[in-house]
Amino acid sequence: MKEKIKSLKNEIELELNSVKNLKDLNEIKNKYLSKKGPVSELSNGLRDLSIDDKKVYGKLITDFKNDINNQFNILKDKFETEELNKKLENEKIDISMPGVNIGTGSPSFVEKVIDDASDFFISLGYDIYEGPEIELDKYNFEMLNLPKDHPARDAQDTYYLKDEDLLLRSQTSPVQVRVMLNGKGETPIRMICPGKVYRREDIDATHEQEFTQIEGLVIDKNISLSDLKGTFDAFVKHTFGENTEARFRPSYYPFTEPSVEMDMSCIYCDGSGCSMCKPKGWITISGGGMVHPNVLRMCGYDPDKWQGFAFGMAAERIAMLKYNMPDMRSMHENDLRETINFDRKEVK
Numbered sequence: 636m637k638e639k640i641k642s643l644k645n646e647i648e649l650e651l652n653s654v655k656n657l658k659d660l661n662e663i664k665n666k667y668l669s670k671k672g673p674v675s676e677l678s679n680g681l682r683d684l685s686i687d688d689k690k691v692y693g694k695l696i697t698d699f700k701n702d703i704n705n706q707f708n709i710l711k712d713k714f715e716t717e718e719l720n721k722k723l724e725n726e727k728i729d730i731s732m733p734g735v736n737i738g739t740g741s742p743s744f745v746e747k748v749i750d751d752a753s754d755f756f757i758s759l760g761y762d763i764y765e766g767p768e769i770e771l772d773k774y775n776f777e778m779l780n781l782p783k784d785h786p787a788r789d790a791q792d793t794y795y796l797k798d799e800d801l802l803l804r805s806q807t808s809p810v811q812v813r814v815m816l817n818g819k820g821e822t823p824i825r826m827i828c829p830g831k832v833y834r835r836e837d838i839d840a841t842h843e844q845e846f847t848q849i850e851g852l853v854i855d856k857n858i859s860l861s862d863l864k865g866t867f868d869a870f871v872k873h874t875f876g877e878n879t880e881a882r883f884r885p886s887y888y889p890f891t892e893p894s895v896e897m898d899m900s901c902i903y904c905d906g907s908g909c910s911m912c913k914p915k916g917w918i919t920i921s922g923g924g925m926v927h928p929n930v931l932r933m934c935g936y937d938p939d940k941w942q943g944f945a946f947g948m949a950a951e952r953i954a955m956l957k958y959n960m961p962d963m964r965s966m967h968e969n970d971l972r973e974t975i976n977f978d979r980k981e982v983k
């Protein structure tokens with residue numbers, strides 16, 4: 636019996652010495668320590684022995700079993716620790732690795748134009764206003780001297796909503812109406828109201844169904860057309876450079892009288908004519924005039940005491956000229972190739 640135990644112990648220890656991982660260790664454990672394995676067989680062999688021998692060999696077998704189990708457990712702990720360390724090593728986050736670069740973006744050309752124009756007009760003492768993009772017909776047309784049967788309404792194909800009194804504003808002028816109504820015919824006004832407007836246009840390189848207006852309004856006493864001209868002249872010099880000139884041409888708008896087209900000298904040529912300036916040497920960027928007495932009256936200001944001028948321009952048009960962009964659509968299409976491809980040098 637002693638010999639059997641000794642040789643079995645040697646056999647198991649030999650295998651344990653060469654075992655490399657937890658899986659192999661468990662296989663060895665099953666092979667020797669299962670119910671029908673060789674170690675259990677030793678215990679079965681006790682049955683045929685005398686009581687005294689049973690005591691002696693029983694203890695030997697128990698010690699042997701404990702010893703073997705002990706060795707298994709020590710190895711089991713060792714392998715488990717190794718595996719855990721390996722796992723931790725593999726799953727470690729390497730904080731020295733470079734991160735994923737997330738581009739921070741920059742303002743769009745339209746936003747840049749609005750920010751720049753806002754800075755300019757704030758420096759002249761103007762306030763910046765915003766208003767609703769879904770507007771009342773009354774504010775978008777009627778109070779701007781455009782009654783329902785006015786022929787000028789045909790010129791603007793407007794997006795009316797289900798309720799015919801509601802529409803997507805076709806101009807930001809209703810913001811001016813709202814500010815005038817709040818002024819109650821007593822408060823002088825200096826304001827611009829940059830914002831989106833919507834018109835049913837056929838889309839091409841210079842027309843979109845949605846664009847951004849920068850409209851301005853000044854109401855005070857002793858205001859004349861020369862105030863508008865001085866303001867516009869300062870604006871084009873601020874935006875396009877000191878050498879830029881301003882020019883007015885007669886025009887017609889229902890909400891101003893007199894009305895003017897507002898041109899600036901071409902920033903691309905010396906006035907000799909280029910593809911940007913037709914007619915020669917001048918580019919139209921704005922329209923405006925003196926606020927029509929009917930508009931003043933409807934908005935609560937007495938035209939015998941108050942005068943005002945108003946103007947409007949498209950931020951996209953300014954951006955196209957300032958940043959030399961040939962196609963207005965690229966500003967709304969979100970295609971980066973379009974904005975990267977052309978020369979974006981600022982014209983000053």
Ligand SMILES: [Zn+2]
Pocket residue numbers: 901902903904905906907908909910911912916917
């Ligand atoms: Zn030109």
